[in-house]
Structure formats: C-alpha cells, structure tokens
Amino acid sequence: MSNKTNEILDYFESLFPDAKCELIHNTPFQLLVAVVLSAQTTDVAVNKVTPALFKKYPDAYHLSKAQLDDVKSYIKTIGLFQNKAKMIVELSKILVDKYDGNVPKTMAQLTALPGVGRKTANVVQSVAFNIPAFAVDTHVYRISKRLKFSKYEDDVYQTELKLRKKINRERWNKAHHLMIFFGRYFCKAKNPNCRACQLKKYCVREKYE
Numbered sequence: 001m002s003n004k005t006n007e008i009l010d011y012f013e014s015l016f017p018d019a020k021c022e023l024i025h026n027t028p029f030q031l032l033v034a035v036v037l038s039a040q041t042t043d044v045a046v047n048k049v050t051p052a053l054f055k056k057y058p059d060a061y062h063l064s065k066a067q068l069d070d071v072k073s074y075i076k077t078i079g080l081f082q083n084k085a086k087m088i089v090e091l092s093k094i095l096v097d098k099y100d101g102n103v104p105k106t107m108a109q110l111t112a113l114p115g116v117g118r119k120t121a122n123v124v125q126s127v128a129f130n131i132p133a134f135a136v137d138t139h140v141y142r143i144s145k146r147l148k149f150s151k152y153e154d155d156v157y158q159t160e161l162k163l164r165k166k167i168n169r170e171r172w173n174k175a176h177h178l179m180i181f182f183g184r185y186f187c188k189a190k191n192p193n194c195r196a197c198q199l200k201k202y203c204v205r206e207k208y209e
Contacts, residue, residue, distance in 0.1 A: 001168045004202065008147060009171060011198055012178035015186060019177040021127045023047065028103040028128035029095070030054050033063070033088050035123050036115040041078045049075045057092075060101040064092035087115035105129050118157065126173045134172045136160045139183030146187065146205045 025031040053074040057063040071085040110121035122135035150159040
C-alpha cells in the first residue's frame with residue numbers, strides 16, 4: 001500500500017475513528033434485508049422502518065410467510081417499497097428453502113438472491129461475517145474518483161477492483177466505512193468541505209465536476 005493511500009486512510013480515521021455500518025440490525029438476516037431496502041434510499045430512512053418490521057418479522061422464517069401487503073405497510077415510506085417488499089419476502093423464502101433460514105456467505109450465493117448485487121453482498125460479507133470485502137456505494141464511488149483511487153470513467157466494479165488492489169486486504173472492511181463517512185459527512189456530493197480538507201493535493205474534483 002502506497003504512502004498516499006496510508007495517508008488518506010489515516011486522515012479518514014482521524015476524522016471518523018468510530019466509522020461503522022449505520023444500518024440497524026441484530027443478525028446477518030436483518031442486515032441483508034436492511035441493505036436491500038437501502039438501495040436508492042438513505043440509511044436514515046431505512047432505520048425508521050426496520051425496527052417495527054424486524055419486531056414483526058425477526059428472521060427469514062417469519063418474513064417468508066408474510067403477506068405482501070403487510071410488509072408494504074411497514075416500508076411504504078422508503079423509495080421503491082413495493083418492489084423491495086416483494087424482494088425481501090422472496091429472498092426469505094429462498095433462505096428457508098435452501099439455507100435453513102441462514103444467510104449464505106459466498107458472493108455467488110448472495111448475488112443469486114433477489115435484490116442482492118455485489119454491493120449488498122460485499123456489505124453482508126464484511127459486516128455480518130467479517131470477511132474482507134469492499135462495497136462500493138455512491139459515497140465510496142465518488143470519493144474514489146475525487147482522490148484518484150480510480151478514474152472518472154471507471155464503473156463501480158472497476159472501482160472496486162482498484163480499491164482492493166491499492167488498499168491492504170486487512171484494511172478493506174474498515175476502509176469501506178471510513179470512505180462512506182468521509183463522503184457522507186465531509187466530502188459531500190454538493191458543498192464538500194474543501195476549505196478544511198487536508199487532502200486537496202490529491203483531489204481532482206475541480207478538474208472533472
């Protein structure tokens with residue numbers, strides 16, 4: 001890992017030493033559902049609906065037997081709630097049928113579930129099972145481009161591969177949260193805190209945005 005990468009990650013950690021997953025959950029299943037619900041929706045919005053949802057449907061067995069309209073009533077305040085309701089009920093049925101209600105750990109198994117792409121699978125691997133992984137959400141994607149971890153023309157998967165290559169494997173899980181916090185609370189999409197930032201020498205935001 002280069003001196004630049006170490007400097008950047010150390011700076012992130014100085015700003016957000018307690019960076020971690022902000023989605024409310026108690027089990028791998030609840031995390032999986034919460035991440036599926038978070039697509040194109042903020043964690044804050046998801047956290048407003050999941051406590052009641054998980055109280056009624058705490059695991060795959062309960063949610064697999066749920067009436068779709070009842071599930072919709074719990075999550076109707078978040079974006080795309082109708083499709084998301086279908087997905088979390090369907091993935092619960094698959095978990096019960098194929099995995100005894102447990103959440104699988106491999107990328108192939110996870111991404112075969114409804115509503116689960118690489119980002120969601122990486123989050124579950126990292127947060128639920130402490131498997132080294134690097135999820136690229138909108139914040140990580142933006143920060144990677146601004147700080148030249150990836151090129152502006154790179155897609156999400158290319159960005160993930162470059163981050164995995166440039167950052168030591170043992171730092172992947174924490175680095176993912178550090179980049180999210182930096183993007184969510186400091187280097188925002190609009191009105192980033194450039195004046196206070198100590199990484200201006202690496203930033204190419206003004207060149208491309």
